[in-house]
Amino acid sequence: MPKFKKAKTICITSTKGGVGKTTVTLNLAAVYSLLNKKVLIIDLDLYSGGIALSLNANIDKTVFNVVDDMMNNRFRSILDYTTKYNENIDIIPSPKDPRQAMKIESKYIDLLLYNAEIKYDVILIDTTHVLNHLNLTIMDRSYNNLFIITNDAVALKNTKSLIAIFNDNLIDNYKILYNESIDIFRNYFSLFDMKSIIKANIDYTLSKNFYTKSIDNYLIAGKIPFLDTKFQKTHKKDLENLKNMANDLIADTKKKKVKDNV
Ligand SMILES: Nc1ncnc2c1ncn2[C@@H]1O[C@H](COP(=O)(O)OP(=O)(O)OP(=O)(O)O)[C@@H](O)[C@H]1O
Numbered sequence: 719m720p721k722f723k724k725a726k727t728i729c730i731t732s733t734k735g736g737v738g739k740t741t742v743t744l745n746l747a748a749v750y751s752l753l754n755k756k757v758l759i760i761d762l763d764l765y766s767g768g769i770a771l772s773l774n775a776n777i778d779k780t781v782f783n784v785v786d787d788m789m790n791n792r793f794r795s796i797l798d799y800t801t802k803y804n805e806n807i808d809i810i811p812s813p814k815d816p817r818q819a820m821k822i823e824s825k826y827i828d829l830l831l832y833n834a835e836i837k838y839d840v841i842l843i844d845t846t847h848v849l850n851h852l853n854l855t856i857m858d859r860s861y862n863n864l865f866i867i868t869n870d871a872v873a874l875k876n877t878k879s880l881i882a883i884f885n886d887n888l889i890d891n892y893k894i895l896y897n898e899s900i901d902i903f904r905n906y907f908s909l910f911d912m913k914s915i916i917k918a919n920i921d922y923t924l925s926k927n928f929y930t931k932s933i934d935n936y937l938i939a940g941k942i943p944f945l946d947t948k949f950q951k952t953h954k955k956d957l958e959n960l961k962n963m964a965n966d967l968i969a970d971t972k973k974k975k976v977k978d979n980v
């Protein structure tokens with residue numbers, strides 16, 4: 719692995735639980751891995767993280783150890799804390815014990831990411847839906863924020879408030895993913911309705927086709943659907959869409975804006 723990179727950090731978040739953040743994080747990591755990018759997944763859903771479990775990973779160190787060692791001047795390299803999943807994907811899981819989660823202060827996130835960004839191409843952060851200091855710090859520090867919405871009045875109403883906060887602060891580094899696959903029978907609001915409610919564009923859609931009845935089989939086996947060649951063949955269009963989304967999320971917008979102005 720080359721020594722100095724500058725990863726693009728993507729925060730995957732939402733304003734309601736159970737909308738598919740963890741599933742999207744895992745499958746997005748799979749797609750970056752297929753695109754030959756070195757990916758680090760950091761599980762900052764501190765109290766109920768599911769990344770290590772979903773990947774059946776045999777873990778030693780967690781994000782608690784990173785922060786604890788930073789606090790006590792023992793931290794040397796981020797690679798001392800990562801667990802390898804495959805050639806391209808590493809993870810830093812959430813704490814094993816919820817009492818450790820309480821000790822993680824958001825002020826260490828910047829240092830953690832600073833150290834990780836020089837080793838990877840992409841960093842994916844799985845979060846909770848709670849708008850606490852930790853999540854605000856992650857959002858502020860990330861290159862891009864991916865907000866996941868579903869066809870749900872509460873999710874839409876709260877997403878509208880979050881987007882309004884971003885807009886009030888002139889922050890535009892966010893994208894919105896409509897996850898149709900989570901609750902395939904829920905379709906009360908049209909795309910037009912949803913855009914009107916959240917007062918923003920919907921950048922991507924994860925279609926109903928991605929609904930996977932056997933998703934728990936993947937979880938038990940520690941596999942990611944989009945790394946399974948059979949799944950790739952039966953979900954060609956979804957894979958294509960996810961690849962486009964993956965590339966778009968890390969696109970060099972600053973450079974592009976400069977180019978457009980020339
Ligand atoms: N495409 C899919 N097909 C079938 N089940 C899915 C799909 N996507 C997600 N699920 C299931 O829906 C549930 C919620 O998904 P997930 O855990 O990814 O959401 P989350 O936003 O991370 O939840 P939380 O807020 O609790 O962290 C899980 O049980 C997951 O296995």
Ligand SMILES: [Mg+2]
Binds near residue numbers: 739
């Ligand atoms: Mg989750």
